[in-house]
Structures are given as C-alpha cells and as structure tokens.
Amino acid sequence: MRTSTSLIALLGAVALFGCSSSETGPEKETPEDQMLEPPAQGAGVQYRMTSTIEPGQEIERCQLFVAPPEGLNVNREVVRYSGGSHHVLLYTTPYTEIPTETRRGVALDASQVHDCNDGPQADWDAKGVVAGSQSPDGNSFLGELPEGVALKVAPGTVLLMNTHYLNASSAPLETDARINLYTIPDEEVKVEAGMLFHYNPFISVPAHGASSARMRCTTEKDISVVRIQSHMHRRGVGYVANKVDLDGEMTALYAHDRWEGVPSQEFSPFLEVKAGESLDYRCDFKNTEDRNIAQGLTTKDEMCMLIGPYFPRSEAYENCASEEGYRASTWFGTGKSTCAEAFSCINSAGDDAAFYGCVVNSCEKVGPQLSEALNCQINGAYGACDEDCSQGAEACNTCILAACADEMEACEAATCD
Incomplete structure (x- = not known):
C-alpha cells in the first residue's frame, strides 16, 4: 500500500528541471561560420561546451560556470549547437562557488566538461532555467524579451550547462554548444522576468499502447507570457x-505533433493570463516498445512539459506551485476510473508506471477532486503535519490522513457521471 509519506517521497523526487532527450543520430552539422561569436564587451556573456562523442555513444555532459560578480540582467538569448543533440540547457544553482565533488561524493573538476549521464540533477542541485534550446539553429527558450524586461541572475551564481548527444555514426563526433546571454544595465531593468517550467509527472504509457498526460496550472498573479514551447521524448505524437x-x-494557444525540432509559439501582443486563470496542456504518447513507459529523466522514460518566458516573475508559478510554495497542479486523466477507484489503484500499485497510470486512467471529471486529495497528501497537509512527519512515517501518515479527510471525502463522492 502506498502511504502518504511514500507519495511525498515519490513526487518530491521528481526533478522539475530535468530534461534528457534525443535518441536520434547526428543531424546536419552547423557550419562553423554560423556558430555564435561571443557578445561584444559589456553586452553580455557566452557559455560554451565542446567535447568528443565516440561512435555509437550516447552521453549527457555538464559543465559549471560562475556568473560575473555584477550578476546578469538577461534581455535576449541566442543558442547554437552542432547536430546530434536534442537540447542544450543552462540552469541556475544555489551554489556560490563551484563544488569540488558531486552530490554522490565523486570528486572532480566541475569547471571542465564532465559526464553526467544520469541527468544533471543526479550530480548537481539545479534550481531553474536561464536559457536553452531544442533546435540547433533557433527557437531558444528565452529568445528576446521586451525593452526594460530581464531575467536576473544573481552575482556570482554558479550556472550549470548541460547537453545530451547521441553519435549514431561510425566516426567520432566533435560537438560545440554555445549560449549567448545579452544583458542590459541595472538602471534599464523595469520588470523582472521568469521562465515557466511546468512538469507533469503523471505519465504512463502501456507497452504497444497509447495514452495522454494533461495538467493545468492556475496563476495567483497577472502575468504576460512571451512565448511557449513543449518538451516530450520520442514517444510524443501530439x-x-x-x-x-x-x-x-x-x-487554443499551441498545437503540433513533434517531439524534436520543436516549434515555439510567439505571442504578439503578449498572452495575458490574469490571476485565477490557467494554462492547461496535454501530451499524447504512442509506445511501440514491449515495456510500459513512465515519466522520468532519461531517454528510456517520457516527459510532458510547458516551457516559456513571462513577466513579471512569480517564482512559485514557474513550477506550478502556490505562493506559499506548495504544489498546486490539477491533473486530468483520460480513462474511466472514479476518484475513489484511482486512490484504490494508487494504494495497490506495484511500481511507478502503475502508480502514475492510476491518475492517467481516471476520468476527466474527477480531476479537480483527485488533484486536491493528492496535493494535500503530497504537500504534507500544507505544512500542518511538518512536526509529525519529522517524527517518522507512522506519525506522518496518521496526521496527513486526518488533516486531508475533507479532500478525501470529496474524492470519495466524486463520480464520472
């Protein structure tokens, strides 16, 4: 049986910033003369990673950099990278100096390119995304922001750059990834921007089957969205x-059927999302493999994300959380299970794919009640059970089940009719 504490642990481990991708071979090379020169002195900074991928090798690599002592006010971003990768990403971290060992205790010089094949979050603490692209020659995440609007990077912040390459050829592949961040002075910044990085963990695609994952995020503040992009792995068909x-x-805002070479949706004028309104997105998957597929950070798993710059910044909404910092997603299934049946399924699920499938297979109508009950448990009854949960699993479960009784009662009453 899945307890409240196991729900907290399972979904608490979901990396909201994880993004491992392509299983394709090298695309056309980007000619050297089309790669980026660094910004002019005083106009920004370039972060660059180069490495060699051996024939037949698939590898995820990372490199850590330190932001300038004056910080960065990023108003525009341009990304270019040589073919063979599905993405290049630049994350912020909580570090103020480059660590000398990974989270797993491995000593290395992280200022140099190094392998991080379990995903960057396995080795480093990533907080949010500054820049990136899923296209070698354009359609970057941040793009260009309006005059006076900037995504801010605090002085001396350690930044984490990440690439994921597959060399399906018989010769070594020399890779080159460059991110240019163009900045504006402090006195020109009127509004701080942020980056939406909405991540739906409830993905389960049966062997030789199909399914969908849908999530809704409601903002508590008025925001203006500049552009949005999707992110899925290779089973994404819609x-x-x-x-x-x-x-x-x-x-409707944005629709396509691509998991690579992903288009972006530009908004002109900007998309105004008022307090109480929501962004709702769905990923459709088709699985041709002999095994069940669940959400996760590697190419063996799947992802369903909505990404894009917006302003003014609401750090909570970037990750589909409340202003108090609690998860606030609403998930909608596409099946026929009631809310009570979904929770019964969760309690008996034998693995993660089955657990996520309990939500995927619930009916759309019970999405709000199921989500409220899940969020109450995932959030530890919104802080009411923090003290009990510090005393162990039994005390934690007892408190959460009592504190979330109203949400569970509403779930029990919710039907698909």
Whole structure:
C-alpha cells in the first residue's frame, strides 16, 4: 500500500528541471561560420561546451560556470549547437562557488566538461532555467524579451550547462554548444522576468499502447507570457496548450505533433493570463516498445512539459506551485476510473508506471477532486503535519490522513457521471 509519506517521497523526487532527450543520430552539422561569436564587451556573456562523442555513444555532459560578480540582467538569448543533440540547457544553482565533488561524493573538476549521464540533477542541485534550446539553429527558450524586461541572475551564481548527444555514426563526433546571454544595465531593468517550467509527472504509457498526460496550472498573479514551447521524448505524437479563463472557457494557444525540432509559439501582443486563470496542456504518447513507459529523466522514460518566458516573475508559478510554495497542479486523466477507484489503484500499485497510470486512467471529471486529495497528501497537509512527519512515517501518515479527510471525502463522492 502506498502511504502518504511514500507519495511525498515519490513526487518530491521528481526533478522539475530535468530534461534528457534525443535518441536520434547526428543531424546536419552547423557550419562553423554560423556558430555564435561571443557578445561584444559589456553586452553580455557566452557559455560554451565542446567535447568528443565516440561512435555509437550516447552521453549527457555538464559543465559549471560562475556568473560575473555584477550578476546578469538577461534581455535576449541566442543558442547554437552542432547536430546530434536534442537540447542544450543552462540552469541556475544555489551554489556560490563551484563544488569540488558531486552530490554522490565523486570528486572532480566541475569547471571542465564532465559526464553526467544520469541527468544533471543526479550530480548537481539545479534550481531553474536561464536559457536553452531544442533546435540547433533557433527557437531558444528565452529568445528576446521586451525593452526594460530581464531575467536576473544573481552575482556570482554558479550556472550549470548541460547537453545530451547521441553519435549514431561510425566516426567520432566533435560537438560545440554555445549560449549567448545579452544583458542590459541595472538602471534599464523595469520588470523582472521568469521562465515557466511546468512538469507533469503523471505519465504512463502501456507497452504497444497509447495514452495522454494533461495538467493545468492556475496563476495567483497577472502575468504576460512571451512565448511557449513543449518538451516530450520520442514517444510524443501530439501536444496542445490552452488558456482557461475565469469562466472555465478554453482558448487554443499551441498545437503540433513533434517531439524534436520543436516549434515555439510567439505571442504578439503578449498572452495575458490574469490571476485565477490557467494554462492547461496535454501530451499524447504512442509506445511501440514491449515495456510500459513512465515519466522520468532519461531517454528510456517520457516527459510532458510547458516551457516559456513571462513577466513579471512569480517564482512559485514557474513550477506550478502556490505562493506559499506548495504544489498546486490539477491533473486530468483520460480513462474511466472514479476518484475513489484511482486512490484504490494508487494504494495497490506495484511500481511507478502503475502508480502514475492510476491518475492517467481516471476520468476527466474527477480531476479537480483527485488533484486536491493528492496535493494535500503530497504537500504534507500544507505544512500542518511538518512536526509529525519529522517524527517518522507512522506519525506522518496518521496526521496527513486526518488533516486531508475533507479532500478525501470529496474524492470519495466524486463520480464520472
């Protein structure tokens, strides 16, 4: 049986910033004269990674950099990288100096390119995304922000750059990834921007089957969205994003059927999302393998994300959380299970794929009640059980089940009719 504490542990371990990707071979090379020169002196900074990928090798690599002592006010970003990778990403971290060993206790010089094949979060603490792209020659995440708007990087912040390459050829592949961050002075910054990085952990695709993952995030503040992009792995066959207004009406924003070479949706004028309104997105998957596929950070797993710059910044909403920092997602299934049946399924699930499938296989109508009950347990009854949970699993479970009784009662009453 899955206890409340196991729900907390399972979903608490989901890396909201994880992004491992392609299983394709090298794409066309980006000619050297089309690669980026660094920004002019005083206009920004370039972060660059180069490495050699051996024939037949798939590898994820990382490198840590230190932001300038004056910090960065990023108003524009340009990314270029040689073919063979599905993404290049630049994360912020909580570090103020480059660590001398990984989270797993491995000593290394992280200022140099190094392997991080279990995903960057296995070795380093990543907080959020500054820049990146899923296209070797354009469609970067941040792109260009309006005049006076900037994504801020604190002085001396350690930044983590990450690439994921596959060399399907018979010769070594020389890779080159470059991120240019163009900055503006402090006195020109009128509004701080942020980067949406909404991550749906409830993905389960049966062997030789299909499924969908859908999530809704409601903002507590008025925001303006500049552009959005999707992120899926190779089983992704469809994607749609909508805006939901205060009356529940949905307006289509973005739809496509690509998991690589992903297009971005630009908004001109900017997409205004008012307090109480939501962004709602869905990923459709088709699995041709002989095994079940669940969400995760590697190419053996799947992802369903909505990414994009917006302003003014709401750090909580970037990760689909409340202003108090608690998970606040609403998940909608595409099956026929009631809320009570979904929780019964969760309690008997034998592995992660089955657990995530319990939500995927619930009916759309019970999404709000199921999500409220899950969020109450995942969030430890929104802090009410912090003291009990510090005393062990039994005390934690007893407190959470009592504190979340109203949400569970509403779940029990919710049906698909």
